[in-house]
Amino acid sequence: MNWQWSVVGDFMPQFWDGVRVTLEATALGSLLAFALGLVWALAQRAPTRFVRWPVNVFVEFIRNTPLLVQLFFFFFVLPEWGIQTSALATGVIGIGLHYSTYTAEVYRAGIEGVPLGQWEAATALSLPRGRTWGSVILPQAIRRVVPALGNYVIALLKDTPMLLAIGVLEMLNQARLFGAATFQYIEPYTVVGVAFILISYPASLLMRFLERRLVH
Secondary structure (H helix, E strand, C coil): CCCCHHHHHHHHHHHHHHHHHHHHHHHHHHHHHHHHHHHHHHHCCCCCHHHHHHHHHHHHHHHCCCHHHHHHHHHHHHHHHCCCCCHHHHHHHHHHHHHHHHHHHHHHHHHHCCCHHHHHHHHHCCCCHHHHHHHHHHHHHHHHHHHHHHHHHHHHHHHHHHHHHHCCCCHHHHHHHHHHHHCCCHHHHHHHHHHHHHHHHHHHHHHHHHHHHHCC
């Protein structure tokens, strides 16, 4: 392997731009996944089947469809219907929506893990339904599922390279463009691989720490 540090230096400006876009997509996609996941989880527990059934069908459809297909659909098909956004916005929406179907299952498990006595106590105090959820059930459920949600943030981070398929200039796409322009591929791809390790591994250690503190 003919490693050249000068190539790494030349790649750094593009690399840092890619890091910024990657972290931005990860952060915004995660927030969207967390918010929508909670919506799906609550809707799946709605008292009427006319709410539960469509949400269940939608969640299963998204969960069982490849992320790449969804990204292509959002980026190439929706503009035909007059819905057009930037590549990054499309990527955030696509990856956030995809992962929201998984975080919904995490929330569901957390809600079901709340002891029955908590529900009974809220009923005994005649708390309104909204206050029961907001003040009693959800705080306990979310505390239990924080580590699992964090693991999905790491998984989402590692799926951001898929966004290059719709032209998002994240780290891998920057390495690809640099290699195509200079015919030097070893250095940029290696730097990107190491960057993913340096970001995801400390994050996984943090999730283990939170699991020990919040769950046990």
